[in-house]
Amino acid sequence: MRITCPHCGSRGLTEFSQQGDASPLRPDDGAGEAAWVDFVHFRDNPRGEHRELWQHVLGCRTWLVVTRDTATHAILRVEPAADVRGRPRGRT
Amino acid sequence: MRYSVWSLIRQGLVGNRGWPEAWRDAAPKDRYDVIVIGGGGHGLATAYYLAALHGITKVAVLEKGWIGGGNTGRNTTIVRSNYLLPGNEPFYEHSLRLWEGLSAELDFNVMFSQRGVLNLCHSDAQRDAFARRGNAMLMMGADAELLDREAVRAMVPGLDFANARFPITGGLLQRRAGTARHDAVVWGYARAASALGVDIVQNCEVTGMVRDGDRISAVETTRGTIRVDKVGLAVAGNSSRLAAMAGLRLPIESHVLQAFVSEGLKPWLDTVVTFGAGHFYVSQSDKGGLVFGGDIDGYNSYAQRGNLPTVEHVAAGAVALFPALGRVRILRSWGGLVDMTMDGSPIIDRLPLANLYLNGGWCYGGFKATPASGWCFAYTLARDEPHELNAAYRLDRFATGHLIDERGAGPQPGWH
Structure with a gap:
Protein backbone atom coordinates (compact mmCIF):
# COMPACT_ATOMS: atom_id res chain seq x y z
CA MET A 1 0.00 0.00 0.00
CA ARG A 2 1.43 3.40 -1.02
CA ILE A 3 -0.18 6.75 -0.32
CA THR A 4 0.28 9.78 -2.53
CA CYS A 5 0.80 12.65 -0.14
CA PRO A 6 -0.43 15.94 -1.71
CA HIS A 7 2.84 17.60 -0.67
CA CYS A 8 5.47 14.83 -0.88
CA GLY A 9 4.24 12.50 -3.63
CA SER A 10 3.94 8.72 -3.52
CA ARG A 11 5.39 7.30 -0.32
CA GLY A 12 5.49 3.88 1.38
CA LEU A 13 3.18 2.81 4.16
CA THR A 14 5.85 2.98 6.87
CA GLU A 15 5.90 6.80 6.63
CA PHE A 16 2.25 7.05 7.64
CA SER A 17 0.17 6.46 10.75
CA GLN A 18 -3.54 5.74 10.65
CA GLN A 19 -6.02 7.14 13.16
CA GLY A 20 -9.27 5.49 12.13
CA ASP A 21 -12.55 6.77 10.74
CA ALA A 22 -12.51 10.42 9.66
CA SER A 23 -16.28 10.81 9.87
CA PRO A 24 -16.91 11.25 13.62
CA LEU A 25 -16.68 14.93 14.48
CA ARG A 26 -15.96 16.21 17.95
CA PRO A 27 -19.28 17.08 19.60
CA ASP A 28 -19.99 20.61 20.71
CA ASP A 29 -19.11 21.39 24.32
CA GLY A 30 -22.72 21.26 25.41
CA ALA A 31 -23.50 17.95 23.70
CA GLY A 32 -24.89 15.25 25.97
CA GLU A 33 -23.14 12.10 27.21
CA ALA A 34 -24.59 9.94 24.46
CA ALA A 35 -22.97 12.09 21.78
CA TRP A 36 -19.58 11.75 23.48
CA VAL A 37 -19.88 7.99 23.93
CA ASP A 38 -20.70 7.70 20.26
CA PHE A 39 -17.82 9.97 19.22
CA VAL A 40 -15.20 8.23 21.37
CA HIS A 41 -16.20 4.59 20.96
CA PHE A 42 -18.67 3.76 18.17
CA ARG A 43 -17.76 3.34 14.51
CA ASP A 44 -19.51 2.35 11.27
CA ASN A 45 -16.57 0.06 10.37
CA PRO A 46 -17.70 -0.59 6.77
CA ARG A 47 -16.37 -3.22 4.39
CA GLY A 48 -15.59 -1.16 1.29
CA GLU A 49 -15.16 2.58 0.92
CA HIS A 50 -13.94 4.22 4.13
CA ARG A 51 -12.83 7.81 4.82
CA GLU A 52 -10.03 7.72 7.34
CA LEU A 53 -7.47 9.96 8.98
CA TRP A 54 -3.81 9.35 8.22
CA GLN A 55 -0.81 11.45 9.24
CA HIS A 56 2.36 11.62 7.17
CA VAL A 57 4.39 11.27 10.37
CA LEU A 58 7.77 10.56 8.74
CA GLY A 59 7.29 13.17 6.03
CA CYS A 60 5.59 16.58 6.07
CA ARG A 61 3.45 15.59 9.12
CA MET B 1 -19.16 -43.91 17.61
CA ARG B 2 -16.86 -43.31 20.53
CA TYR B 3 -13.24 -42.82 19.49
CA SER B 4 -10.83 -45.06 21.40
CA VAL B 5 -7.82 -47.27 20.90
CA TRP B 6 -10.30 -50.14 20.32
CA SER B 7 -12.16 -48.29 17.56
CA LEU B 8 -8.79 -47.51 16.00
CA ILE B 9 -7.72 -51.15 16.04
CA ARG B 10 -11.12 -52.34 14.79
CA GLN B 11 -11.09 -49.88 11.91
CA GLY B 12 -7.49 -50.78 11.15
CA LEU B 13 -8.55 -54.38 10.67
CA VAL B 14 -11.24 -53.46 8.13
CA GLY B 15 -9.14 -51.05 6.12
CA ASN B 16 -10.58 -47.92 7.79
CA ARG B 17 -13.76 -48.27 5.72
CA GLY B 18 -16.17 -48.21 8.65
CA TRP B 19 -15.60 -44.76 10.13
CA PRO B 20 -18.90 -42.85 10.32
CA GLU B 21 -18.96 -39.18 9.37
CA ALA B 22 -17.81 -37.03 12.27
CA TRP B 23 -20.75 -34.62 12.04
CA ARG B 24 -23.84 -34.02 9.89
CA ASP B 25 -23.64 -31.42 7.13
CA ALA B 26 -27.25 -30.30 7.64
CA ALA B 27 -29.71 -28.47 5.39
CA PRO B 28 -31.41 -25.52 7.08
CA LYS B 29 -34.89 -26.02 8.59
CA ASP B 30 -37.64 -23.38 8.61
CA ARG B 31 -37.24 -22.39 12.23
CA TYR B 32 -34.86 -22.73 15.20
CA ASP B 33 -34.87 -21.78 18.87
CA VAL B 34 -31.37 -20.38 18.51
CA ILE B 35 -29.34 -19.52 15.43
CA VAL B 36 -25.63 -19.03 15.97
CA ILE B 37 -24.10 -17.15 13.06
CA GLY B 38 -20.51 -18.17 12.45
CA GLY B 39 -19.16 -21.73 12.26
CA GLY B 40 -15.78 -21.16 13.82
CA GLY B 41 -14.59 -22.42 17.18
CA HIS B 42 -16.64 -19.89 19.15
CA GLY B 43 -19.91 -20.52 17.30
CA LEU B 44 -19.60 -24.29 17.42
CA ALA B 45 -18.60 -24.24 21.10
CA THR B 46 -21.65 -22.07 21.81
CA ALA B 47 -23.92 -24.56 20.05
CA TYR B 48 -22.33 -27.48 21.90
CA TYR B 49 -22.75 -25.90 25.36
CA LEU B 50 -26.32 -24.78 24.53
CA ALA B 51 -27.19 -28.41 23.84
CA ALA B 52 -25.00 -30.07 26.46
CA LEU B 53 -25.53 -27.75 29.44
CA HIS B 54 -28.80 -25.92 28.77
CA GLY B 55 -30.87 -28.53 26.95
CA ILE B 56 -31.46 -26.30 23.92
CA THR B 57 -31.03 -28.51 20.87
CA LYS B 58 -33.11 -26.77 18.19
CA VAL B 59 -29.98 -24.90 17.28
CA ALA B 60 -28.39 -24.10 13.93
CA VAL B 61 -24.87 -22.91 13.31
CA LEU B 62 -24.81 -20.96 10.04
CA GLU B 63 -21.44 -20.76 8.31
CA LYS B 64 -20.89 -18.79 5.11
CA GLY B 65 -18.03 -21.05 3.96
CA TRP B 66 -16.83 -24.22 5.62
CA ILE B 67 -16.51 -24.65 9.38
CA GLY B 68 -13.21 -23.46 10.79
CA GLY B 69 -12.35 -21.72 7.52
CA GLY B 70 -12.25 -18.21 8.97
CA ASN B 71 -10.23 -16.96 11.90
CA THR B 72 -10.06 -20.37 13.57
CA GLY B 73 -7.90 -21.46 10.65
CA ARG B 74 -5.85 -18.27 10.65
CA ASN B 75 -4.56 -17.88 14.20
CA THR B 76 -1.37 -19.11 15.86
CA THR B 77 -3.11 -21.56 18.25
CA ILE B 78 -1.76 -20.19 21.54
CA VAL B 79 -3.68 -20.89 24.74
CA ARG B 80 -2.90 -18.95 27.95
CA SER B 81 -4.54 -17.17 30.87
CA ASN B 82 -1.97 -14.53 31.78
CA TYR B 83 -4.11 -11.43 32.19
CA LEU B 84 -3.92 -8.76 34.87
CA LEU B 85 -7.42 -7.37 35.29
CA PRO B 86 -10.24 -8.95 37.31
CA GLY B 87 -12.68 -8.58 34.41
CA ASN B 88 -10.43 -10.76 32.23
CA GLU B 89 -8.39 -13.22 34.26
CA PRO B 90 -11.15 -15.42 35.79
CA PHE B 91 -12.72 -15.78 32.35
CA TYR B 92 -9.46 -16.86 30.68
CA GLU B 93 -8.55 -19.14 33.59
CA HIS B 94 -11.94 -20.82 33.22
CA SER B 95 -11.12 -21.23 29.55
CA LEU B 96 -7.74 -22.80 30.35
CA ARG B 97 -9.42 -25.29 32.70
CA LEU B 98 -11.92 -26.20 30.00
CA TRP B 99 -8.97 -26.71 27.60
CA GLU B 100 -7.37 -29.09 30.11
CA GLY B 101 -10.39 -31.38 29.94
CA LEU B 102 -11.48 -30.69 26.38
CA SER B 103 -10.13 -33.76 24.55
CA ALA B 104 -11.84 -36.05 27.08
CA GLU B 105 -15.09 -34.08 27.11
CA LEU B 106 -15.39 -33.95 23.33
CA ASP B 107 -13.93 -37.43 22.71
CA PHE B 108 -11.69 -35.75 20.15
CA ASN B 109 -7.97 -35.15 20.49
CA VAL B 110 -7.56 -31.38 20.32
CA MET B 111 -3.81 -31.87 20.81
CA PHE B 112 -3.67 -29.43 23.72
CA SER B 113 0.01 -29.22 24.58
CA GLN B 114 0.85 -27.47 27.86
CA ARG B 115 4.33 -26.47 26.80
CA GLY B 116 4.22 -23.13 28.63
CA VAL B 117 4.14 -19.53 27.48
CA LEU B 118 7.15 -17.39 28.36
CA ASN B 119 6.85 -13.58 28.19
CA LEU B 120 10.27 -11.93 28.07
CA CYS B 121 11.11 -8.73 29.94
CA HIS B 122 13.99 -6.37 29.23
CA SER B 123 14.07 -3.80 32.02
CA ASP B 124 13.47 -3.49 35.77
CA ALA B 125 10.21 -1.69 35.14
CA GLN B 126 8.94 -4.40 32.85
CA ARG B 127 9.96 -7.09 35.35
CA ASP B 128 8.07 -5.24 38.08
CA ALA B 129 5.00 -5.13 35.84
CA PHE B 130 5.36 -8.88 35.22
CA ALA B 131 5.68 -9.56 38.95
CA ARG B 132 2.46 -7.64 39.49
CA ARG B 133 0.69 -9.51 36.70
CA GLY B 134 1.99 -12.86 37.95
CA ASN B 135 0.75 -12.10 41.46
CA ALA B 136 -2.64 -11.07 40.10
CA MET B 137 -2.80 -14.35 38.18
CA LEU B 138 -1.93 -16.37 41.31
CA MET B 139 -4.55 -14.53 43.36
CA MET B 140 -7.18 -15.36 40.76
CA GLY B 141 -6.30 -19.06 40.74
CA ALA B 142 -3.99 -19.33 37.72
CA ASP B 143 -0.31 -20.33 37.74
CA ALA B 144 2.60 -18.00 37.12
CA GLU B 145 6.35 -18.03 37.71
CA LEU B 146 8.75 -15.13 37.52
CA LEU B 147 12.02 -16.32 35.98
CA ASP B 148 15.36 -14.60 36.28
CA ARG B 149 17.78 -14.30 33.39
CA GLU B 150 19.61 -17.56 34.09
CA ALA B 151 16.36 -19.52 34.35
CA VAL B 152 15.31 -18.11 30.99
CA ARG B 153 18.70 -19.04 29.54
CA ALA B 154 18.35 -22.62 30.79
CA MET B 155 14.90 -22.88 29.24
CA VAL B 156 15.53 -21.21 25.86
CA PRO B 157 19.27 -21.16 25.16
CA GLY B 158 18.90 -19.83 21.61
CA LEU B 159 17.85 -16.34 22.69
CA ASP B 160 20.22 -13.44 22.15
CA PHE B 161 21.24 -12.58 25.71
CA ALA B 162 23.86 -10.09 24.47
CA ASN B 163 21.32 -7.83 22.74
CA ALA B 164 22.23 -4.26 23.67
CA ARG B 165 18.85 -2.73 22.83
CA PHE B 166 16.69 -5.35 24.54
CA PRO B 167 18.81 -7.20 27.14
CA ILE B 168 16.77 -10.09 28.54
CA THR B 169 16.39 -9.61 32.28
CA GLY B 170 13.88 -12.40 32.94
CA GLY B 171 10.44 -13.57 32.05
CA LEU B 172 6.96 -14.43 33.22
CA LEU B 173 6.19 -18.09 32.64
CA GLN B 174 2.81 -19.79 32.68
CA ARG B 175 3.55 -23.51 32.54
CA ARG B 176 -0.07 -24.63 32.07
CA ALA B 177 -0.37 -22.51 28.93
CA GLY B 178 0.57 -23.86 25.51
CA THR B 179 -0.89 -24.59 22.11
CA ALA B 180 -3.73 -26.65 20.62
CA ARG B 181 -4.67 -27.93 17.19
CA HIS B 182 -7.13 -25.43 15.69
CA ASP B 183 -8.83 -27.78 13.18
CA ALA B 184 -9.31 -30.40 15.86
CA VAL B 185 -11.02 -27.89 18.13
CA VAL B 186 -13.49 -27.03 15.38
CA TRP B 187 -14.17 -30.62 14.44
CA GLY B 188 -14.33 -31.73 18.06
CA TYR B 189 -17.00 -29.18 18.92
CA ALA B 190 -18.83 -29.77 15.62
CA ARG B 191 -18.92 -33.52 16.22
CA ALA B 192 -20.08 -33.20 19.82
CA ALA B 193 -22.72 -30.57 18.96
CA SER B 194 -23.98 -32.51 15.96
CA ALA B 195 -24.36 -35.64 18.09
CA LEU B 196 -26.65 -33.66 20.41
CA GLY B 197 -28.89 -32.58 17.50
CA VAL B 198 -27.37 -29.26 16.46
CA ASP B 199 -27.64 -28.48 12.73
CA ILE B 200 -24.36 -27.34 11.21
CA VAL B 201 -25.22 -25.55 7.98
CA GLN B 202 -22.33 -24.69 5.68
CA ASN B 203 -22.24 -22.44 2.60
CA CYS B 204 -25.03 -20.45 4.19
CA GLU B 205 -24.20 -16.77 4.34
CA VAL B 206 -26.48 -14.46 6.29
CA THR B 207 -27.52 -11.62 4.01
CA GLY B 208 -30.06 -9.80 6.15
CA MET B 209 -32.13 -9.78 9.30
CA VAL B 210 -35.89 -9.36 9.44
CA ARG B 211 -36.63 -6.94 12.22
CA ASP B 212 -40.04 -6.98 13.90
CA GLY B 213 -40.12 -4.09 16.38
CA ASP B 214 -37.26 -4.68 18.80
CA ARG B 215 -36.90 -8.33 17.77
CA ILE B 216 -35.19 -10.23 14.98
CA SER B 217 -37.92 -12.54 13.71
CA ALA B 218 -35.91 -14.25 10.97
CA VAL B 219 -32.55 -14.22 9.26
CA GLU B 220 -32.23 -14.12 5.50
CA THR B 221 -29.55 -16.38 4.10
CA THR B 222 -28.25 -17.59 0.76
CA ARG B 223 -30.15 -20.81 1.56
CA GLY B 224 -33.48 -19.18 2.38
CA THR B 225 -35.18 -17.29 5.20
CA ILE B 226 -35.10 -18.96 8.61
CA ARG B 227 -37.40 -17.96 11.48
CA VAL B 228 -35.81 -17.81 14.89
CA ASP B 229 -36.33 -17.05 18.61
CA LYS B 230 -32.82 -15.90 19.45
CA VAL B 231 -29.83 -14.97 17.30
CA GLY B 232 -26.22 -15.10 18.44
CA LEU B 233 -23.39 -13.52 16.45
CA ALA B 234 -20.02 -15.28 16.64
CA VAL B 235 -18.38 -13.75 13.60
CA ALA B 236 -15.43 -11.84 15.03
CA GLY B 237 -13.77 -9.82 12.26
CA ASN B 238 -17.18 -9.16 10.69
CA SER B 239 -19.25 -8.31 13.79
CA SER B 240 -19.88 -4.76 12.61
CA ARG B 241 -21.29 -5.96 9.28
CA LEU B 242 -23.72 -8.34 10.94
CA ALA B 243 -24.74 -5.73 13.53
CA ALA B 244 -25.34 -3.25 10.70
CA MET B 245 -27.89 -5.68 9.22
CA ALA B 246 -29.86 -5.17 12.43
CA GLY B 247 -29.34 -1.40 12.28
CA LEU B 248 -26.73 -1.30 15.09
CA ARG B 249 -23.22 0.13 15.42
CA LEU B 250 -20.48 -1.32 17.62
CA PRO B 251 -17.36 0.00 19.39
CA ILE B 252 -15.27 -2.10 17.01
CA GLU B 253 -12.92 -1.64 14.07
CA SER B 254 -11.89 -4.55 11.83
CA HIS B 255 -8.13 -4.89 11.43
CA VAL B 256 -5.79 -7.37 9.81
CA LEU B 257 -3.37 -9.49 11.83
CA GLN B 258 -0.70 -11.39 9.93
CA ALA B 259 0.81 -14.74 10.88
CA PHE B 260 3.60 -16.83 9.43
CA VAL B 261 4.98 -20.34 9.33
CA SER B 262 8.52 -21.30 8.43
CA GLU B 263 9.80 -24.37 6.63
CA GLY B 264 9.85 -27.48 8.81
CA LEU B 265 12.77 -27.76 11.24
CA LYS B 266 13.95 -30.42 13.66
CA PRO B 267 12.73 -29.97 17.25
CA TRP B 268 14.18 -26.62 18.31
CA LEU B 269 11.73 -24.79 20.56
CA ASP B 270 9.62 -26.60 23.16
CA THR B 271 7.68 -23.64 24.53
CA VAL B 272 6.00 -20.44 23.35
CA VAL B 273 8.19 -17.33 23.56
CA THR B 274 6.78 -13.83 23.34
CA PHE B 275 8.90 -10.73 22.72
CA GLY B 276 6.40 -7.97 23.40
CA ALA B 277 9.00 -5.21 23.20
CA GLY B 278 9.85 -6.28 19.65
CA HIS B 279 6.38 -7.34 18.47
CA PHE B 280 7.20 -10.98 17.90
CA TYR B 281 6.15 -14.34 19.33
CA VAL B 282 6.89 -17.88 18.22
CA SER B 283 6.18 -21.53 18.85
CA GLN B 284 7.07 -24.69 16.93
CA SER B 285 4.29 -26.83 15.52
CA ASP B 286 4.26 -30.61 15.73
CA LYS B 287 5.14 -30.68 12.03
CA GLY B 288 8.29 -28.67 12.77
CA GLY B 289 7.36 -25.32 11.29
CA LEU B 290 7.89 -22.23 13.39
CA VAL B 291 4.54 -20.51 13.82
CA PHE B 292 4.97 -16.84 14.56
CA GLY B 293 3.49 -13.39 14.33
CA GLY B 294 3.59 -9.86 15.64
CA ASP B 295 1.22 -6.93 15.89
CA ILE B 296 -1.72 -5.89 13.75
CA ASP B 297 -0.93 -3.88 10.62
CA GLY B 298 -2.62 -0.83 12.11
CA TYR B 299 -5.35 0.26 9.66
CA ASN B 300 -8.96 -0.81 9.12
CA SER B 301 -9.12 -3.83 6.84
CA TYR B 302 -11.42 -6.59 5.67
CA ALA B 303 -8.90 -7.84 3.11
CA GLN B 304 -7.58 -10.94 4.97
CA ARG B 305 -4.10 -9.99 3.84
CA GLY B 306 -1.60 -7.47 5.10
CA ASN B 307 1.28 -5.42 3.78
CA LEU B 308 5.01 -6.07 3.52
CA PRO B 309 6.26 -3.53 6.11
CA THR B 310 4.67 -5.64 8.84
CA VAL B 311 6.28 -8.79 7.42
CA GLU B 312 9.64 -7.06 7.55
CA HIS B 313 9.03 -5.80 11.09
CA VAL B 314 8.09 -9.26 12.37
CA ALA B 315 11.10 -10.82 10.65
CA ALA B 316 13.35 -8.18 12.22
CA GLY B 317 11.94 -9.05 15.64
CA ALA B 318 12.56 -12.73 14.99
CA VAL B 319 16.20 -12.24 14.08
CA ALA B 320 16.80 -9.78 16.93
CA LEU B 321 15.55 -12.34 19.43
CA PHE B 322 16.87 -15.52 17.82
CA PRO B 323 19.92 -14.74 15.64
CA ALA B 324 19.97 -18.39 14.55
CA LEU B 325 16.71 -17.81 12.64
CA GLY B 326 18.44 -15.56 10.11
CA ARG B 327 18.65 -18.27 7.47
CA VAL B 328 15.27 -19.88 8.08
CA ARG B 329 12.87 -19.41 5.20
CA ILE B 330 9.25 -18.36 5.59
CA LEU B 331 6.97 -20.92 4.02
CA ARG B 332 3.63 -19.11 4.17
CA SER B 333 2.09 -15.95 5.52
CA TRP B 334 -1.56 -15.01 5.82
CA GLY B 335 -3.86 -12.45 7.38
CA GLY B 336 -6.92 -12.83 9.58
CA LEU B 337 -9.54 -10.23 10.43
CA VAL B 338 -9.80 -9.19 14.02
CA ASP B 339 -12.52 -7.23 15.81
CA MET B 340 -10.48 -4.57 17.60
CA THR B 341 -12.58 -3.05 20.37
CA MET B 342 -12.00 0.35 21.86
CA ASP B 343 -10.59 -1.09 25.11
CA GLY B 344 -8.95 -4.26 23.76
CA SER B 345 -11.37 -6.63 25.51
CA PRO B 346 -14.24 -8.72 24.13
CA ILE B 347 -18.01 -8.34 24.29
CA ILE B 348 -20.37 -11.18 25.26
CA ASP B 349 -23.74 -9.58 25.79
CA ARG B 350 -27.19 -8.97 24.43
CA LEU B 351 -27.26 -6.12 21.95
CA PRO B 352 -29.88 -3.35 22.38
CA LEU B 353 -32.59 -5.56 20.84
CA ALA B 354 -34.76 -8.16 22.56
CA ASN B 355 -33.24 -11.30 21.06
CA LEU B 356 -29.94 -10.46 19.36
CA TYR B 357 -26.70 -11.36 21.16
CA LEU B 358 -23.07 -10.62 20.37
CA ASN B 359 -19.96 -12.67 20.98
CA GLY B 360 -17.16 -10.64 19.44
CA GLY B 361 -14.44 -8.08 19.89
CA TRP B 362 -11.78 -10.72 20.50
CA CYS B 363 -9.00 -8.51 19.18
CA TYR B 364 -5.98 -10.73 18.44
CA GLY B 365 -6.69 -13.23 21.25
CA GLY B 366 -9.80 -15.21 20.42
CA PHE B 367 -8.44 -18.72 20.02
CA LYS B 368 -7.53 -19.30 23.66
CA ALA B 369 -10.96 -18.07 24.66
CA THR B 370 -12.86 -20.57 22.48
CA PRO B 371 -14.15 -22.93 25.23
CA ALA B 372 -15.07 -20.23 27.77
CA SER B 373 -16.45 -17.99 25.06
CA GLY B 374 -18.85 -20.71 23.94
CA TRP B 375 -19.60 -21.64 27.55
CA CYS B 376 -20.44 -18.06 28.59
CA PHE B 377 -22.26 -17.19 25.36
CA ALA B 378 -24.44 -20.29 25.71
CA TYR B 379 -25.24 -19.28 29.29
CA THR B 380 -26.08 -15.73 28.20
CA LEU B 381 -28.24 -16.93 25.29
CA ALA B 382 -30.07 -19.52 27.40
CA ARG B 383 -30.73 -17.36 30.47
CA ASP B 384 -30.75 -13.90 28.96
CA GLU B 385 -28.24 -12.71 31.53
CA PRO B 386 -24.45 -12.92 31.73
CA HIS B 387 -22.63 -15.45 33.87
CA GLU B 388 -20.35 -13.81 36.43
CA LEU B 389 -17.40 -14.85 34.25
CA ASN B 390 -18.56 -12.62 31.40
CA ALA B 391 -20.30 -10.03 33.55
CA ALA B 392 -17.58 -7.49 32.74
CA TYR B 393 -17.88 -8.05 28.97
CA ARG B 394 -20.98 -5.89 28.65
CA LEU B 395 -21.59 -3.58 25.73
CA ASP B 396 -22.68 -0.74 28.03
CA ARG B 397 -19.23 -0.52 29.62
CA PHE B 398 -18.28 1.90 26.85
CA ALA B 399 -20.98 4.26 28.15
CA THR B 400 -20.53 3.64 31.88
CA GLY B 401 -16.74 3.85 31.80
CA HIS B 402 -16.09 0.32 33.15
CA LEU B 403 -13.52 -0.37 30.45
CA ILE B 404 -11.17 -3.37 30.59
CA ASP B 405 -8.04 -1.88 29.12
CA GLU B 406 -5.13 -4.24 29.91
CA ARG B 407 -2.58 -1.96 28.29
CA GLY B 408 -4.07 1.33 29.37
CA ALA B 409 -3.89 2.40 25.75
CA GLY B 410 -7.11 4.42 25.50
CA PRO B 411 -9.91 4.29 22.93
CA GLN B 412 -7.78 3.66 19.85
CA PRO B 413 -8.15 0.08 18.56
CA GLY B 414 -4.80 -0.02 16.79
CA TRP B 415 -2.96 0.55 20.06
CA HIS B 416 -4.23 -2.45 22.04
Missing part, protein backbone atom coordinates in the same frame (compact mmCIF):
# COMPACT_ATOMS: atom_id res chain seq x y z
CA THR A 62 0.27 16.75 7.38
CA TRP A 63 -3.00 15.16 8.47
CA LEU A 64 -4.78 13.62 5.51
CA VAL A 65 -8.24 12.26 4.81
CA VAL A 66 -7.66 9.11 2.77
CA THR A 67 -10.62 7.42 1.10
CA ARG A 68 -9.69 3.76 0.91
CA ASP A 69 -11.44 0.48 0.15
CA THR A 70 -11.08 -1.69 3.25
CA ALA A 71 -11.83 -4.84 1.25
CA THR A 72 -9.12 -4.33 -1.38
CA HIS A 73 -6.79 -1.71 0.18
CA ALA A 74 -7.21 0.38 -3.00
CA ILE A 75 -6.66 4.08 -2.29
CA LEU A 76 -9.34 6.13 -3.98
CA ARG A 77 -8.64 9.70 -2.85
CA VAL A 78 -6.17 11.63 -0.68
CA GLU A 79 -6.97 15.13 0.60
CA PRO A 80 -5.38 17.36 3.23
CA ALA A 81 -7.59 17.07 6.31
CA ALA A 82 -7.63 20.85 6.72
CA ASP A 83 -9.37 21.19 3.34
CA VAL A 84 -12.20 18.75 4.03
CA ARG A 85 -12.81 18.74 7.79
CA GLY A 86 -13.53 22.40 8.45
CA ARG A 87 -12.36 23.69 11.81
CA PRO A 88 -9.57 21.72 13.50
CA ARG A 89 -10.85 18.98 15.79
CA GLY A 90 -9.25 16.58 18.31
CA ARG A 91 -7.11 13.52 17.67
CA THR A 92 -3.79 15.29 17.29
